[in-house]
Amino acid sequence: MANTALTRPARQVTARPAARSRSRRRGQGAAYVFLSPWIVGATVLTVGPMLASLYLSFTDYDLFDSPRWVGLDNYVRMFTEDDRYWHAVTATLEYVVVSVPLKLGLALAVAMLLNRGRRGTGLYRSAFYAPSLLGASVSVALVWRAMYGDGGVAGRVLGVFGIDVGSMVDQPRYALLTVIALAVWQFGAPMVIFLAGLKQVPKELYEAAALDGAGPVRRFVAVTLPMLSPVLLFNLVLETIHAFQSFTSAFIISSGRGGPSDSTLLYTLYLYQRGFTDFRMGYASAMAWVLLVVVGLITVLLFRGANRWVFYLGEGRR
């Protein structure tokens, strides 16, 4: 466009800006037309229901009769009168605090092993990635429940080592561990991202560090970690948000009840029970909004803290 403008005669100079903005608008018009399916979907299927849910959280709605305004009653009841709510919060926090570091740690360790580039790396990479494709499914959770239940494989394997643990899924002490194990088993997705990040670390840095006499541990701490820190932040934020939203594994492993004595009562599972089993949609909506706010806050905190330890190549350390 610029080239043709230069070669045009002078009398068209004044018309140029108008012509340019008109065609720019036409270009934007086409862009909006292509965007419209997504915009419609986002408004009707995401934002709309979110706003409706916000309204419902201030009502008493049982899915059949019309909603009845109760103001902050749901929120007050949630925080002061509901014991199971705190069971759910405790179980979810336990789950997130244990599963996310384990998952990321395992993902990083395996990524570093695969980065050596030995034979069969491609095969191992696919093998480790496969669980994260299947893991969120109902069938895998059912198999998991059978594995860790009465007479399951896990019990028998532990029995070989002399540990008699019985049915892990039916005991409050171990039930959440089985759910955590299912989450950690799906480390393939963050692993692949770490692998990509590792491949981008310039080899000269490692060579320079080795020349300066740095051992493998020092090289990891001083070169790998800082260079990986943006990827680490990305994985950390995504996995934390994902962990707070976990539902299927807990639902299937505890047969929908939240596990022996609320031990696997994750927040979303309790929300589901309140909404669909107890017909209290207003309360469930209030719970959903509290979760949104809390997860949002945690994400903001993660990003704030990131300023201190995340290092982007090409910038100076802050």
Add this chain to the structure above:
Amino acid sequence: MTSRTARRGARILAGVVSVALAGVLSGCGSSSGSGGTQTVRFVWWGNQDRADATTKAVALFEKKNPGIRVQTEFSGYAAYVQKLTTQVAGGAAPDLIQLDRPTFGEYQHRHVLADLSRYTGSTLRVDKIPANLLAGGKADGKQYAVPAGQTTQMLVYDKDLFDKAGVRVPENGWTWEQFAKDMQKVGAATGVAGTTDFGWAVDWFDSWLHGRGKQLYTADGKLGFTAADLEQFWNTTAALRTKKGVSAPEATTKMDGSTQNSALVLKQAASEMNYDSNLTSYLSSYKGTLKTAPLPGDDAAHSGMAALPPVYFGVAQHSAHKDAAVKLLDFLVNDPEAGAVLGATRGVPANSEVRAQVCGAATGDDKAVCDYEQRVQQRMGPADTWQWPSGSSAVKTDFQQVYDDVIFGRTSVSAGAERVVENAQQALEQ
């Protein structure tokens, strides 16, 4: 970009969008009643044997009524309730619905069920169904659901394990104290717990209350028991738990009424309390010899046992095929051929003529149910037949959840009982 390219781009886009829309719209507006065939959706919960029998009965109905097709769906109890709620709330309720006392109360209060009064006497025959069974499906004097059978409480036990411990069922049934002693005996002699811990289900608490002249809910929808009652009930099981009289917590926590999670079937208890409508399911899945005995009670006059409908059938208020659904309901409950096929999978038939016919010709598992009902006829007392209030579903799940905390030692029996009563009162208020 020149205007010509822009116009061509817009035309291509328009073409793409119209093709996509055409595809979407042709996908809609499909099926649902071609010509004169109506499709009725029928849902129920239960085990495999009930599913097999019901599918056969439905096929029989379709043969007799060529203009009506029946689409069936079944699942386990918990999943059934959640799925049904979502379907009803979304306006896609099934036409013929299986219900139990808590769900009947919930849905009737929320005007989900159709009033069947205009069908009773014509398409829907209820004259051969005992009045006490029918009463459970009535609300405000109108019939909203029809009982699908008759059942009563029973104790099913493994004959070999009981023989090994030298325990026999007393002539006039057990008292609660005798029962406790005998269960401990079984646990000590065989290594398998005497009975499944019965504190988990609100049903056995209800029977226990009946024996004392109380009930779970009063006729005006309030709680009929106190925390002290519940504490006493749970203390009996607590005493048994330490001496292998009742099943271990890991086994009890799995209980949900289905046979695959039953502690008896999984050989973690030597006996179990349940309704005789589930007897055929036990008999088909248990490896060993099972026998039945009446529930423990204080004496024959205060046995706590009653003749109840195990499940009801109701029709959805907003169903587009009410007449066809009612026809199917009438067939399942009153037709002798249907009765023969369904057998005792929902207890003995509610229709007394069909019951006499079915029990007269019954063999195998069905015969076991008929015989049991006959044997305990005298022990059955009056049932409270009023409708359970809205909120009874939440009370049922809360009861089990608090008991979970109790058996794993996370809360004491008295604190747990208080919590159940508190939560129940809250649930009933709403």
